[in-house]
Amino acid sequence: MRFGLTIGEYYPVDSPVHALDPRVKILLVLVFTIAVFAVVNFSGLTAAAALIVGVALVSRVPIRLAVKGVRPLLYLLALTFIIHLFTGAKPWIELGPLHISVPGARSGALVGIRLVILVVGAAFLTLTSTPIELTDAIESLLAPLKKVRVPAHEIAMMMTIALRFIPTLAAETDKIVKAQASRGARFESSNPVTRARSFIPVLVPLFLSVFRRADELAEAMEARAYRGGEGRTRMRRLEMKGRDVLTLISATAVFAGLAWFGRLPLV
Amino acid sequence: MEMANVTFEYLPGTPLAHTALTDINLTISEGDFIALVGPTGSGKSTLIQHLNGLLTPTSGSLSFRGRRVGVDVSPLELRREIGLIFQFPESQLFEHTVADDIGFGLRRQGLTGPEVASRVENALLQVGLDYAHYAQRSPFSLSGGEQRLVAIAGVLAMRPRFLVLDEPTSGLDARGKAAIFDCLDRLNSDGVAILMVTHSMDEVAESARRIIVLNEGKIVLDDKPERIFAHASFLRGIGLDIPKAAELVYKLREKGFEIELDSVSVRSVVDSVAAAVKERCAN
Numbered sequence A: 001m002r003f004g005l006t007i008g009e010y011y012p013v014d015s016p017v018h019a020l021d022p023r024v025k026i027l028l029v030l031v032f033t034i035a036v037f038a039v040v041n042f043s044g045l046t047a048a049a050a051l052i053v054g055v056a057l058v059s060r061v062p063i064r065l066a067v068k069g070v071r072p073l074l075y076l077l078a079l080t081f082i083i084h085l086f087t088g089a090k091p092w093i094e095l096g097p098l099h100i101s102v103p104g105a106r107s108g109a110l111v112g113i114r115l116v117i118l119v120v121g122a123a124f125l126t127l128t129s130t131p132i133e134l135t136d137a138i139e140s141l142l143a144p145l146k147k148v149r150v151p152a153h154e155i156a157m158m159m160t161i162a163l164r165f166i167p168t169l170a171a172e173t174d175k176i177v178k179a180q181a182s183r184g185a186r187f188e189s190s191n192p193v194t195r196a197r198s199f200i201p202v203l204v205p206l207f208l209s210v211f212r213r214a215d216e217l218a219e220a221m222e223a224r225a226y227r228g229g230e231g232r233t234r235m236r237r238l239e240m241k242g243r244d245v246l247t248l249i250s251a252t253a254v255f256a257g258l259a260w261f262g263r264l265p266l267v
Numbered sequence B: 001m002e003m004a005n006v007t008f009e010y011l012p013g014t015p016l017a018h019t020a021l022t023d024i025n026l027t028i029s030e031g032d033f034i035a036l037v038g039p040t041g042s043g044k045s046t047l048i049q050h051l052n053g054l055l056t057p058t059s060g061s062l063s064f065r066g067r068r069v070g071v072d073v074s075p076l077e078l079r080r081e082i083g084l085i086f087q088f089p090e091s092q093l094f095e096h097t098v099a100d101d102i103g104f105g106l107r108r109q110g111l112t113g114p115e116v117a118s119r120v121e122n123a124l125l126q127v128g129l130d131y132a133h134y135a136q137r138s139p140f141s142l143s144g145g146e147q148r149l150v151a152i153a154g155v156l157a158m159r160p161r162f163l164v165l166d167e168p169t170s171g172l173d174a175r176g177k178a179a180i181f182d183c184l185d186r187l188n189s190d191g192v193a194i195l196m197v198t199h200s201m202d203e204v205a206e207s208a209r210r211i212i213v214l215n216e217g218k219i220v221l222d223d224k225p226e227r228i229f230a231h232a233s234f235l236r237g238i239g240l241d242i243p244k245a246a247e248l249v250y251k252l253r254e255k256g257f258e259i260e261l262d263s264v265s266v267r268s269v270v271d272s273v274a275a276a277v278k279e280r281c282a283n
Ligand SMILES: Nc1ncnc2c1ncn2[C@@H]1O[C@H](COP(=O)(O)OP(=O)(O)O)[C@@H](O)[C@H]1O
Pocket: A003, B010, B011, B018, B019, B020, B038, B039, B040, B041, B042, B043, B044, B045, B046, B047
């Protein structure tokens, strides 16, 4: 079992970005995404990258952690680029039987870099906000939709519970894997069937424990008279402060500027 | 088994990095009966996971019978000689029958039919459960204490020469605890070395011949029980109790009784106290 931070896990330090209202951060990620999609030149993408570096510096999160999230996308990026390269319009550069499209190379690079920037930018949301802050923020942002019967509270509660149990189950899995390894189990067979079978001694105890925990949680919630969102008050209140509003407005303005700059006839 | 200058850090290189063990030096000999005690979070569970290669030291080294772990001897080989039983081992049960579950490790080793069956029977005997009565039942139909014994039998079936247990009695009633200790005492008299983690000092006093006290990832005491408990105020300071029997002896000594101690088990304390009282009356 491997330990360590995985992509986009909360990075616990104090910074102005961490302190920002999570709703503001979610909204800004949305605005940033729209702005980056509007950008059609490399100057604009460079500016967007510079903005991300700025956020990284202010938030004191090593940018390396945010960039890690790109790794699973590498194949997708390479494939996108190659498809653009060979399916684009004229002029073509002819390399033997291959026709490489010049505008294709340009648009492929644009799409690829844009995707990297979006993934890295969005990673700062989860790196600087705890999962609980995020679910609270989502509940709060979805609240207006309760009028059209979107179960905002239930969605947030489900997310909270799921997130709450990820570390618990990871620890549980780790313990069961170690316990079975201690009595001779092996998990590294090269034969896929043997390999799949070797996980039965882990999966059976794990499922038993998941169901037991689910039961206990349901009972504990009922014992505390939990019955959904109606009329419930909260312990942690999200409060939009002057600083949050100011950040929302000024960052939105900056992103609008980015979109405008990204559409200028530059390189 | 020898640990030399072992230091272990969880999540190194992240803001959550945490040094759980610092510079551990430890030698465990054949036939030992050791209790590893320490307050919660002192690194007991982390330490024992090094003993069968589940965790690898961040720095320092381990050797088993003179061979370096991870160099001359693989963790897999190590696990055949060193049985490790985790806290709440009953949560690892998964087979349809008790016999199948106990035989799991043996089948992994490539043993078959009669050999597995006889070892399973033997392991059940060692933990004091009747083969005929238990072998074909589902492990999930047993009581908590019985499940734990079955899980322990699953490790004993591998015939380890060295048994490591993490808080084997936590959450059991007095009878369950006694069953575990009977089993451990029997194994130890058959020559199996035992290292058990616990934070109940009363339990430790009965069986262990050596106590290692861990605090904040460091070994702070490593001695015979009767000498360990002389540090009563230090132990209390780090949140540990001392056994009631030993406490009685120290209180009587303060009152001027001369009591010799060569063990802190209840029986021998009763004997020494009786002897001291008799002597005082005779004078
Ligand atoms: N998987 C883990 N990841 C990070 N830290 C851990 C992990 N397991 C234990 N720790 C930390 O290491 C320290 C020692 O823990 P542990 O060995 O479980 O102590 P004990 O068994 O003595 O209660 C504790 O501070 C604990 O928080």
